[in-house]
Amino acid sequence: MERAERPDLPSVTTTAALLRLGRILSTVSAGTTRHLVRHAWRRLGGRPTTAADWPEELSRIVERLGPAFIKFAQIASTREDVLPPRACAALRRLHDNVEPMRPQDVHQALTEHLGPERAKSLTDFHPEPLGSGSIACVYPARLSDGTQVAVKLRRPGLTDTVRRDVAILSTVFALAGRLPGLRGAPLADMAHAVGASVLRQLDLDAEARNLALLRDDLSTLEFIAVPAPVTELCGESCVVMDFVPGVRDHVEVAELSTERRRVLADQTLRAVFEMLFCTGLVHCDLHPGNLRLTRTGSVVVLDAGFVYRVPEVVRENLALFFLNLGFRNGPRCAEAVLASAEQVDRHSDTAAFTADMTRLVDRYGGTTARDFDLIAFSTELFASQRRNGIYASSEFVFPLLALLMVEQTVRRLDPDVDFQAIARPIVFRAASGRPAGERRRRLETAG
Incomplete structure (x- = not known):
């Protein structure tokens, strides 16, 4: 099978990695010490000694460690089935509420990107961010014609630190994947995917192109909105895009009616399945900070920094698998798994693997979101592949990440949603060769 091109993670010098690792351990140690001191001080003062603030301390430690660690924490925050709910709640702050840039740095970054004259094309620019992430911060502004826009500016001086941290984390996850309880889980590939995504997110010009493609691909979904980039003002360190009304509202699921939650769960899954099975351009970072519910009842897809083009052969076999x-x-x-595997040879026990898959599919097939445990399903699937000498295509990690990130959001919206039933007509359409999004609309109109 021809492998899709995948960006290699950077190599870093041993000295640089060790120095950075020392700073990481120092930060973790300092944060742990602060937490223990606070705990002891409460005891001396006769106050309750519960360690209720440890999730917040964990969030602060991760924030100080930097973008690569924050990205892994964002993924972890979506998994209340793995981490305590309090820890997930504390880590969710890192989606869009990291310490923002200083105002003087904001204006310097904007001027360096646009230049003094082009910067004048943005009026009513506010240095108070709409959201502040680990890679960039987003600010409100207007174009000279009064159009309201959002300006995403990259933080300065990230590249070297991110490269070192990605190399360190990839090594840690590769070692963790050898532990007994985690054997079979694709931790090394997942670390590679997330690490490469963090590096890609440094290029905001690429993100602007991804936004335009996603907007095109998802344009036929009634309740899904993707901001359009203002191409002439975008560059490597800045994205200027439409301001989507209602995106600033932090709507809790409980505020929505049951019917609205069902519709949003349906539309969110349709968006993911359109990407997975039809367009092949998959947003792999749909955590709650990038998937906003608005009071008007729509879903806004933001931050197209981690978007991956899934090869056609992987899409075909993934569609066959889901169907x-x-x-x-x-x-x-x-x-479907065997057809997409990187290696199946005379040492592979395909009969045993097929028997494992039959038992696994009998248990999970046709279930709703309430009963389907994606992590358990995936771990058993990969464990069987490893046990039977079948080496999975690493490209399957990217669809898995997309599903992992959106699963908990869908569960909260509608735990009884039948995502396999929602996938079925989209899979059939993909199998018939019909394209998705605006391209499909144009072709149908032309016909």
Whole structure:
């Protein structure tokens, strides 16, 4: 099978990595010490000794460690089935509420990107951010014609630190994948995918192009909005885009009616499945900070920094897998995995793998979001592949990340949503060769 091009993670010198690792350990140690001192001080003062503030301290430690660690924490914050809910709640702050840039740095970054004259094309620019992430901060402004826009500016001086941290984290996750309880889980590939995504997010010009493509691909979904980039003002360190009304509202799921939650769960899954099965351009970072619910009842997709083009052969086999999962056809699911595997040879036990898949699909096929445990399913799938000498395509990690990130959001909206039933017509359309999004609309109109 021809492998899709995938960006290599950077190599760093041993000395630089060790120095950075020392700073990381120092930061963790300092944060832990502060937490223990606060805990002891409460005890001396006769106050309750519960360690209720440890999730907040964890969030502060991760924030000080920098963008690569924050990205992994963002993923972890979506997994209340893995981490305590209090820890997930504390880490969610890191989606869009990291310490912002200083105002003087904001104006310097904007001037360096646009130049003194072009910067005048933005009026009513406010240095108070709409959101502040680990890579960049977003600010409100207007174009000279009065159009309201959002300006995303990259933080200065990130590149070297991010490269070192990605190399360190990739090594840690590769070692963790050898532990007994984690064998079979694709931790090394997932670390590679996330690490490469953090590096790609440094290029905001690429993000602007991804936004335009996603907006085109998802334009036929009624309740999904993607901001359009103002191409002539975008560059490597800045994205200027439409300001989507209602995006600043932090709407809690509980505030929405049951019917609205069901519609949003349906539309969110349709957006993900359109990307996975039809367009191949997959947003792999749909955590709650990038998937906003608005009071008007729509879903806004933001931050296209971690977008991956899934190869056609992977999309075809992924569609075949999902279709047969819904029909509880384990042998055909096994065929889809085997067809996409990087290596199946005379040492591979395909019969044992097919038997494992049949049992797994019988257990999970046709279930709703309430009963489907994606982490458990994926871990068993990869463990069987490893046990039976079948080496999975690393490109499957990217669709898995997209589903992992959105799963908990969908569960909160509608735990009874049947995501396999939602996938089925999209899979059929993909199999028939019909394109998605605005391209499909143009072709149908032309026909």
